[in-house]
Amino acid sequence: MKAEPVxxxxxxDFSLDKKFYFISGNEITLIEKIRxxxxxxxxxxxxxxxxxxxxxxxFSDEKDLFQDNKIFLIENIxxxxxxxxxxxxxxxxxxxxxxxxxxxxxxxxxxxxxDRDSYLFDCYELSVDSKIKIVNNYxxxxxxxIKENLYWYLVEKLDNRYMFLENSLKKILDLNEKKIILDxxxxxxxxxxxxxxxxxxYLLKKNDEIIKIYRDKILTLADVNEFYYYCKYFCQLIIxxxxxxxYNKNIPKYLFKERGFLINMYKRYNYKKKKMLLKxxxxxxxxxxxxxxxxxxxxxxxxxxxxxxxIS
Numbered sequence: 001m002k003a004e005p006v007x008x009x010x011x012x013d014f015s016l017d018k019k020f021y022f023i024s025g026n027e028i029t030l031i032e033k034i035r036x037x038x039x040x041x042x043x044x045x046x047x048x049x050x051x052x053x054x055x056x057x058x059f060s061d062e063k064d065l066f067q068d069n070k071i072f073l074i075e076n077i078x079x080x081x082x083x084x085x086x087x088x089x090x091x092x093x094x095x096x097x098x099x100x101x102x103x104x105x106x107x108x109x110x111x112x113x114x115d116r117d118s119y120l121f122d123c124y125e126l127s128v129d130s131k132i133k134i135v136n137n138y139x140x141x142x143x144x145x146i147k148e149n150l151y152w153y154l155v156e157k158l159d160n161r162y163m164f165l166e167n168s169l170k171k172i173l174d175l176n177e178k179k180i181i182l183d184x185x186x187x188x189x190x191x192x193x194x195x196x197x198x199x200x201x202y203l204l205k206k207n208d209e210i211i212k213i214y215r216d217k218i219l220t221l222a223d224v225n226e227f228y229y230y231c232k233y234f235c236q237l238i239i240x241x242x243x244x245x246x247y248n249k250n251i252p253k254y255l256f257k258e259r260g261f262l263i264n265m266y267k268r269y270n271y272k273k274k275k276m277l278l279k280x281x282x283x284x285x286x287x288x289x290x291x292x293x294x295x296x297x298x299x300x301x302x303x304x305x306x307x308x309x310x311i312s
Contacts, residue, residue: 001115001118002121003120005030005034006130006133008037016038016042016119018118019089019094019095019118020085020094020115020119021095021097022119023035023038023096023121024098024101024123025100025122025123026101026123027124027126028100029163029229031098033162034123036289039071039073043071046069048070048071049068050073051071052074055077055079055080057079057084069092070094071093071095072093072096073096073098075097081111085111085115085118097112101122132155134165134166134169135155135169138169143178144178144179145179150180150182154185172184175188196230197230198213199214199303200230200303201258201261203265203306204264204307204310210307214299214300214303218296221295221296224294224296224299225288225294227299228284235306237250237251238265238274238277239278244266244267248263268311273310273312276309277309280306284298
């Protein structure tokens with residue numbers, strides 16, 4: 001059955017009582033947030049140990065009588081069908097499946113929608129209504145007052161991608177102000193946020209220029225994680241598009257000034273380089289999941305490795 005992603009974020013008592021959790025969509029930061037919340041809840045409430053496996057297909061969890069149940073994280077759903085779920089239901093483990101949206105997984109998603117022992121979370125960019133719910137929850141929980149006109153300014157300016165929105169709200173909390181004024185919002189939601197994204201467009205500059213702009217714009221752990229998701233978005237666009245025409249159509253319209261740079265980047269990539277870029281994203285994701293944050297040096301190393309792959 002379907003479940004609303006925002007509900008699990010805002011409701012700490014959201015009932016996680018299913019066997020299977022399928023997290024999909026195209027908003028990678030929201031996918032990551034839901035995945036993390038589910039795993040942390042089961043680890044805290046039931047003490048389940050997390051184990052990552054490549055695929056449920058052909059997998060058998062052999063354990064002795066004294067071994068604890070686990071929560072399995074699965075990111076490869078190729079070839080999976082209802083029979084694999086029926087087999088998995090014979091044990092007491094919990095299974096989380098993560099897959100970015102595509103036509104290939106439509107049939108599999110329908111299996112989870114119909115299954116009573118499953119939750120399907122479709123993660124897309126936040127609607128205005130969802131942003132309002134998140135903002136209201138954050139302001140009320142932290143006792144922060146804001147005038148109505150500034151409230152709507154805040155809702156409008158906040159990013160539609162979850163992690164970027166959450167990082168902006170954290171910055172408001174870091175001000176340690178109970179009453180928010182326009183100057184606070186302008187300073188936090190315009191200058192700072194736009195600067196991080198621009199760092200990626202220095203990628204083909206000399207290393208000392210890249211390092212300088214990175215150190216000027218990326219100052220905190222929140223900054224580096226937000227910057228990572230910007231980079232991942234641009235990298236994933238290169239990996240997913242089959243040709244230059246498809247890539248050109250998928251470049252966001254607001255990046256019209258950077259279109260030439262992005263197309264130049266794409267032209268440098270062949271199948272081999274795309275595989276190297278995908279491997280880099282996966283290894284960085286492992287660091288992010290194991291340590292919850294990327295360090296400032298890890299973020300810079302990630303950026304310079306993208307450059308190395310690009311110009312090789």
